[in-house]
Amino acid sequence: MTLFDVQGKFCVVTGGGRGIGEMITTGLFEAGATVLITSRKMDTLQATADRLGDACIPVAADLSTEEGIDHLAAAVAEHTDRVHVLVNNAGVAWGEAIDDFAREGFEKVLDVNVTGVFHTTQKLLPLLRAGATPEDPARVITIGSVDGFSVPLWETYSYSASKAAVHHMSRHMAKRLTPEHITVNVIAPGFFPSDMTAFAIEDEQHGEAFKSAIPRGRFGDADDITGAVIFLASRAGAYVTGAVLPVDGGVRTTL
Secondary structure (H helix, E strand, O other): OOOOOOOOOEEEEEOOOOHHHHHHHHHHHHOOOEEEEEEOOHHHHHHHHHHHOOOEEEEEOOOOOHHHHHHHHHHHHHHOOOOOEEEEOOOOOOOOOOOOOOHHHHHHHHHHHHHHHHHHHHHHHHHHHHHOOOOOOEEEEEEOOHHHOOOOOOOOHHHHHHHHHHHHHHHHHHHHHHHHOEEEEEEEEOOOOOOOOHHHHOOOOOHHHHHHOOOOOOOOOHHHHHHHHHHHHOHHHOOOOOOEEEEOOOHHHHO
């Protein structure tokens, strides 16, 4: 019963107010962790915090900017002197035909999905180091994507590039931080219901085709993503670092 225990841990979840982030936040909260959640929109965060209670702390911050990351780090330090788990979930996407794909579509996506992940982790390193022990390392868990492994159906060039980048960057960070008792891993989800995937899942013509192409025959749900996070955040995952874990219902086996 203690192998997957995260009770009493202080967790930070970026993009924690909706979609996969809200699933992760809820799962960690229900497992007994305190969860500080952040995104740009306070109303979304507050709705999640109101639903979960006092152990869910909302902090609005724009992680595409240095100022926003500094604000988050300062806010976290006001609530705790150590962080046990950082979940880098905040992400954006951009889709546009190759002939029209805007520079903004690369800069915005890379600023959040890659640069933001690196600097958020960097700014929280003092608190992660304080929360780390040889027996129970601090954990950095970044949400990548199966699009970081394979070419997606859509013209989302900056998104797939950003996810491939964050997969490799996390392995690089793991090499540097693991000796300090901070593990760094990636979860690469397939299709999960969220604002980012709604256009595909809800498409009358193609939605069922997407589902039928998944070997498990369904989209991912909250238990699927939460189970992977709790595995990596608990004693069960203490010896795992530098890994990229697909949680995709078998999509990679079809590529």
